[in-house]
Amino acid sequence: xxxxxxxxxxxxxxxxxxxxxxxxxxxxxxxxxxxxxxxxxxxxxxxxxxxxxxxxxxxxxxxxxxxxxxxxxxxxxxxxxxxxxxxxxxxxxxxxxxxxxxxxxxxxxxxxxxxxxxxxxxxxxxxxxxxxxxxxxxxxxxxxxxxxxxxxxxxxxxxxxxxxxxxxxxxxxxxxxxxxxxxxxxxxxxxxxxxxxxxxxxxxxxxxxxxxxxxxxxxxxxxxxxxxxxxxxxxxxxxxxxxxxxxxxxxxxxxxxxxxxxxxxxxxxxxxxxxxxxxxxxxxxxxxxxxxxxxxxxxxxxxxxxxxxxxxxxxxxxxxxxxxxxxxxxxxxxxxxxxxxxxxxxxxxxxxxxxxxxxxxxxxxxxxxxxxxxxxxxxxxxxxxxxxxxxxxx
Amino acid sequence: xxxxxxxxxxxxxxxxxxxxxxxxxxxxxxxxxxxxxxxxxxxxxxxxxxxxxxxxxxxxxxxxxxxxxxxxxxxxxxxxxxxxxxxxxxxxxxxxxxxxxxxxxxxxxxxxxxxxxxxxxxxxxxxxxxxxxxxxxxxxxxxxxxxxxxxxxxxxxxxxxxxxxxxxxxxxxxxxxxxxxxxxxxxxxxxxxxxxxxxxxxxxxxxxxxxxxxxxxxxxxxxxxxxxxx
Ligand SMILES: Nc1ncnc2c1ncn2[C@@H]1O[C@H](COP(=O)(O)OP(=O)(O)OP(=O)(O)O)[C@@H](O)[C@H]1O
Ligand SMILES: [Mg+2]
Numbered sequence: 001x002x003x004x005x006x007x008x009x010x011x012x013x014x015x016x017x018x019x020x021x022x023x024x025x026x027x028x029x030x031x032x033x034x035x036x037x038x039x040x041x042x043x044x045x046x047x048x049x050x051x052x053x054x055x056x057x058x059x060x061x062x063x064x065x066x067x068x069x070x071x072x073x074x075x076x077x078x079x080x081x082x083x084x085x086x087x088x089x090x091x092x093x094x095x096x097x098x099x100x101x102x103x104x105x106x107x108x109x110x111x112x113x114x115x116x117x118x119x120x121x122x123x124x125x126x127x128x129x130x131x132x133x134x135x136x137x138x139x140x141x142x143x144x145x146x147x148x149x150x151x152x153x154x155x156x157x158x159x160x161x162x163x164x165x166x167x168x169x170x171x172x173x174x175x176x177x178x179x180x181x182x183x184x185x186x187x188x189x190x191x192x193x194x195x196x197x198x199x200x201x202x203x204x205x206x207x208x209x210x211x212x213x214x215x216x217x218x219x220x221x222x223x224x225x226x227x228x229x230x231x232x233x234x235x236x237x238x239x240x241x242x243x244x245x246x247x248x249x250x251x252x253x254x255x256x257x258x259x260x261x262x263x264x265x266x267x268x269x270x271x272x273x274x275x276x277x278x279x280x281x282x283x284x285x286x287x288x289x290x291x292x293x294x295x296x297x298x299x300x301x302x303x304x305x306x307x308x309x310x311x312x313x314x315x316x317x318x319x320x321x322x323x324x325x326x327x328x329x330x331x332x333x334x335x336x337x338x339x340x341x342x343x344x345x346x347x348x349x350x351x352x353x354x355x356x357x358x359x360x361x362x363x364x365x366x367x368x369x370x371x372x373x374x375x376x377x378x379x380x381x382x383x384x385x386x387x388x389x390x391x392x393x394x
Numbered sequence: 395x396x397x398x399x400x401x402x403x404x405x406x407x408x409x410x411x412x413x414x415x416x417x418x419x420x421x422x423x424x425x426x427x428x429x430x431x432x433x434x435x436x437x438x439x440x441x442x443x444x445x446x447x448x449x450x451x452x453x454x455x456x457x458x459x460x461x462x463x464x465x466x467x468x469x470x471x472x473x474x475x476x477x478x479x480x481x482x483x484x485x486x487x488x489x490x491x492x493x494x495x496x497x498x499x500x501x502x503x504x505x506x507x508x509x510x511x512x513x514x515x516x517x518x519x520x521x522x523x524x525x526x527x528x529x530x531x532x533x534x535x536x537x538x539x540x541x542x543x544x545x546x547x548x549x550x551x552x553x554x555x556x557x558x559x560x561x562x563x564x565x566x567x568x569x570x571x572x573x574x575x576x577x578x579x580x581x582x583x584x585x586x587x588x589x590x591x592x593x594x595x596x597x598x599x600x601x602x603x604x605x606x607x608x609x610x611x612x613x614x615x616x617x618x619x620x621x622x623x624x
Contacts, residue, residue: 005506006506006507009506011501013492013494016494017493017494018497022624136584166457293489293492293493296484296486296490297492297503298450298475299478299484299490299505299506299550300478300503300504300507301475301476301477301478301480301482302475302479302481302486302507303472303475303476303569304471304472304475375576387451387452388446388451388452391451391486392442
């Protein structure tokens with residue numbers, strides 16, 4: 001009780017002298033706000049990415065890749081394999097008894113962003129003739145579907161809003177052909193909305209790279225997956241990996257979100273070290289400015305624990321203010337912002353930053369840790385002060 | 395009458411670089427309750443060092459320091475600061491008030507270490523400020539007060555918790571003649587009317603004249619001990 005009153009009294013005194021130390025204290029607040037803002041907004045990318053990817057893929061669809069290829073981009077399936085895959089067990093058949101599958105291939109297009117004109121790689125996906133049955137969630141929202149055997153493309157909703165020259169009627173020059181945009185589609189907010197689509201056969205005939213990269217199959221039900229997988233792996237003529245579509249995309253986003261998180265923690269960590277030094281510097285000078293006061297209080301009988309606690313409390317409160325400001329800045333400026341990224345197996349992707357409350361709390365926790373680290377040594381200096389000596393040094 | 399302060403064969407050494415320098419060489423001293431002691435001596439003779447030992451701000455290298463019945467040379471640093479809070483009122487040459495606090499808040503500081511209620515603390519602060527004649531300056535900050543007034547606030551702070559012993563290191567060292575006299579009159583009144591035991595280090599022979607006993611320190615040794623008739 002007496003202890004708390006001591007700490008409270010000393011901390012209150014420190015705070016009253018804070019106006020004389022505004023500028024150095026502001027350095028800490030701003031520094032920590034910066035660290036937290038960067039950390040939270042970069043982590044918001046990985047949170048947003050995970051959210052988007054969680055929307056991509058269904059349990060009753062499977063994607064087939066060449067054995068050992070982790071992603072579509074590094075996979076290749078020849079026509080013969082594609083035919084064999086279509087005969088696998090568990091695939092849903094239409095009224096005519098034909099399996100509902102789509103053998104697909106992807107190419108990279110280079111497009112210019114609307115906002116800063118930067119060049120970004122975008123996926124042009126070549127799909128099979130039954131693609132609409134495989135992906136019933138795909139809806140044309142403007143224009144029409146592409147026709148077979150002509151260089152027509154449909155563009156995903158977020159690609160349409162992000163890139164120049166993707167309006168219906170525009171022509172995209174790429175891969176030695178002029179692709180006419182004939183429609184805009186949406187797929188319920190998943191990652192395909194960042195891509196363009198055309199017929200696989202059209203794509204293959206233009207650049208003569210005569211193979212598919214993946215086959216996506218609609219299954220009878222989610223539980224048919226095992227049968228499908230078994231039937232393909234037991235076929236000696238096939239060397240393929242079979243993955244549930246949802247798991248595939250989650251795996252892909254996991255790699256990327258891990259990379260983003262690592263970047264966030266590395267950048268945030270480096271900045272945090274800087275902020276710790278700023279806090280150290282500020283708190284050391286705060287303690288130096290008060291050596292006389294501290295010595296006087298110690299002479300009057302205040303304990304060294306009260307000195308430690310009050311310095312730590314000041315550092316912590318400055319850090320807390322900085323942390324809250326940083327988290328709020330990240331939230332105000334970045335929450336809901338769309339960003340695009342390329343990398344992993346997915347090419348370019350558009351998704352929303354998600355500054356979740358958990359992320360903001362994480363940011364504030366970081367701020368507090370920075371504050372405590374920055375306050376600890378100055379606090380110990382205040383505590384260890386030889387009182388008699390400090391009283392002489394006027 | 396039992397002595398309030400007893401020093402037996404006290405030495406104090408400082409380590410300066412690799413050298414050990416003995417500043418006090420075997421001091422024996424007793425101070426009775428109610429005494430007003432002036433400690434005089436040339437600069438560097440060890441006055442502050444001796445005062446700090448009596449006040450429990452520092453520990454002797456050898457010897458015994460008995461103050462108010464406690465062997466304070468044997469106390470730990472933590473219990474020593476509690477002990478100071480209970481027994482010692484400090485008056486410094488440069489007042490050492492906390493610049494951000496008003497006069498009354500400064501005077502209240504030692505009471506924050508007690509269990510007194512807020513209203514009781516306020517009452518005692520009021521009494522102490524009245525005693526030093528500064529009740530009407532209670533809400534002023536130190537930088538709004540003259541040196542003499544600041545020292546009077548410091549005296550109010552030193553007496554507010556009713557300590558056993560007042561220690562003053564050159565309390566008039568930073569004051570003009572007029573203010574110095576006011577301070578000395580105040581200390582004398584505290585000694586005479588309130589029976590406060592006072593140990594005061596001073597360079598100023600005029601200030602020393604107010605004391606009931608004059609003690610001279612030279613190169614770490616007590617040389618002259620004079621008692622004045624009251
Ligand atoms: N912390 C310390 N480390 C080393 N030497 C010290 C220390 N404190 C004091 N001294 C030395 O001890 C001696 C006595 O110092 P002290 O301050 O007690 O003298 P003083 O009589 O109070 O002098 P003054 O009248 O100038 O205040 C001096 O030579 C001083 O340099
Ligand atoms: Mg001195």
